[in-house]
Amino acid sequence: MKILKWCLLLLLALTIMAFSGCSKKTDINQKEVLKLQGSSAHWNAEYMIKESNSESKYLLQCYITPLNQDEQIYSISYDIESPGSVSQLSGTLFSNKNSSIFPTNTISPSISTDSLPPKGEDIVITIKWNEQNEEKIKLNP
Numbered sequence: 001m002k003i004l005k006w007c008l009l010l011l012l013a014l015t016i017m018a019f020s021g022c023s024k025k026t027d028i029n030q031k032e033v034l035k036l037q038g039s040s041a042h043w044n045a046e047y048m049i050k051e052s053n054s055e056s057k058y059l060l061q062c063y064i065t066p067l068n069q070d071e072q073i074y075s076i077s078y079d080i081e082s083p084g085s086v087s088q089l090s091g092t093l094f095s096n097k098n099s100s101i102f103p104t105n106t107i108s109p110s111i112s113t114d115s116l117p118p119k120g121e122d123i124v125i126t127i128k129w130n131e132q133n134e135e136k137i138k139l140n141p
Helices: 002-029
Strands: 032-039 043-051 058-066 075-081 089-094 110-113 123-129 133-139
Touching: 032 133, 043 123, 043 133, 058 075, 058 123
Parallel strands: none
Antiparallel strands: 032 043, 043 058, 058 110, 075 089, 075 123, 123 133
16 A cells, blocks of 8 residues: 555656656747837837747747726727737727726737748737727837
């Protein structure tokens, strides 16, 4: 019985080590190629492009966070316009007016793309929220 417990414990430890090794390897292989940050009166945005291990060459990720974490936001739409042939990102989130759609306080869309934005051309992030507000954040690579 004691040997069985030791074998199960060893098997569990090896399984944990194997899975943690795999996840770290993926992060190491995704080299950051471009990172831009900007803000408006109500929003912060972080725009990143990393090398990808998939068929597409790159992974575009964007993090959009409200500056006022206490503001109740029940609807939001975002449109991320990247120049050139970079993939575009847009989306809309809704909830009822009595609850916020931000349980984590961040929207983080991502998409695969085959190219980088050309230098000198603006990346424009348009954010509309609560059916009456709109702001733009311009980023320049």
